[in-house]
Amino acid sequence: MTDGTDGPADRARTRRPKLGRWLAGGAVATLATVLGLTLALRSGAAPACAAPPRAAAPVAAALLAPPAAGTLNKGKSTFYDSKGEGGNCSYPSAPADRLYVALGPSEYADGAACGGYLDVTGPKGKVRVMIMDQCPECAPGHIDLSREAFARIADPVQGIVNVSYRLVVDPPLAGPLTFRIKEGASQYWFAVLVAGHGNPLRAVEVRQGSSGNWRAAARESYNYWLIDSGAGPGPYQIRVTDTRGHRVTATGIRMAPSQVQRSTVRMYGGTSGGTTTTSRSPSASPTPRASATPRPTPSASTTPLAETATPAASASDPAALPPVPVAATTPGCGT
Template sequence: MTDASTHPPATGRPLRRSRRGRWLAAVGAALLAGALGLTLTLRAGAVPACAAPLRDGLAPPAAGVPNKGKATFYDSKGAGGNCSYPAAPADRRYVALGPSEYAAGAACGGHLDVTGPKGTVRVLVMDQCPECPPGHIDLSREAFARIADPVQGVVPVTYRAVADPPLPGPLTFRIKEGSSRWWFAVLVADHGNPLRAVEVRQGGRWRAADRQDYNYWVVPDGAGPGPYTIRVTDTRGHRVTAAGIRLAPGKVQRADVRMYGRSSATRSPAASRPSTPRPTVVSAAPTPSAVATTTGSAALAPAAASTPGCGD
């Protein structure tokens, strides 16, 4: 669905995945595997009970908890999937989860380590597989080839969510097309762990944004004209604040703060700003300034992390 140029609809956008391409690849490979006399043992795993419950019992895979299931593969054709990323990751290693583990977008941006017959690969959660039951994951063709021979089409796997994976860089923010001072939607990326909350500073208080199935965070009645100060909290308790995010729909703005790690240690706002302006390397939009506030304990498990208050 093409983004509206005016006030966007309240409903989420439809899935952008090509089911036909995926099934042609998987079914064709499976038929060939059958002709070769290959026998596969498939085990479907359930969603871990210790994962933090979200909407109607849906929850992404819990960090460190092994899940047994099966994997197929598909090709996103370069698109960023139902998580609305501008593009697939450069290494083309990504995964789509079934509705129960995609959890209405709550799994977006997290990472899985997937182990199959040939080895292990780390993948970014960026898409939903509508027909996949719990335990069935749909890998990119490139990721599947790292763990199995693609001729097999479907293989048994073990997968687990990764806690605090290495970050590719600072946080990025993308204001959705159609946003204005009266309707606000932002996509946050490069956060490592799945996100628990996104808040926007307005009038001296923090306003909670609502996560949509397509991974944008929305304030339905808007957050003013900007620039915006946005506070991001992940499922492991890490929390950072980025300031100076501009109302520039469709532009990817890179902050100067990471969700955790080298540049996100607790420090004062004055100490967190570089002495000279950094150029924006993602788009022509002005570079936002960003400050780190607090970071949660790395030992805090997703199920134990508390939801931050929005009025403090």
């Protein structure tokens, strides 16, 4: 991101919880309380009766959702350079045209926006960008474009400009779906990255061979879909559903960590080298879970995979703080 004078800053795409100040403040408050009670007891005076603590005001959970299809959003844009990396969405690299965007945490939505596209309009015109990254410091309505994309809509010396943007529905696809099994995966722990889907994804399901039960994978914030107990040794069928209800199934996905496996099935609009149709039935989305962002380095594999179409199938609690020790009740304080 840039301030308009020094150029874009290199930014780590991870969220760091700011706990130090809270812990320090809590420690100071606790120490002060203990010292006060100690001094009062040494002087022989009974400690004053403290008013009961007030319950903490409820904190509204952040609304995590990608930009809604068909909704025009207005805000501002800055720009940055990913250095060719694929961002928090864990893609092996940035798009070849280098037209991409990072969204703030609320719109990145723990990875739910990954792989979608925005049409962004600025002072000089419009550009279409792929959602590839998270901008931890960006408030809702603040998007962070690549330097190349920003130059399409504004003069980079401006640094920050007002923009409008809209999520693209069914953007043209560059090719069929690709699948990348994560490093460290095995028959006992399954993780796959799906790319080339156009619309954001709603669900990914996996089954061993062609006769096993479908198992729902859970999306991580870094855009891999996980089955913690594994999905068997493979090969797999992987059924993919997007937010527009398109659903397709690719077969022959191998347990080949780090390799990009290219199928012959497209998310919509037909296939290359086969007959596949898609159904349009929404399916429940798994709850994303926060996790650290890996930086995979895959090698490409272009072996075509078979594909089939299948009919649609029906489809946090905050940790409690540890109890705080309370001094014994003093006579005369409500007893």
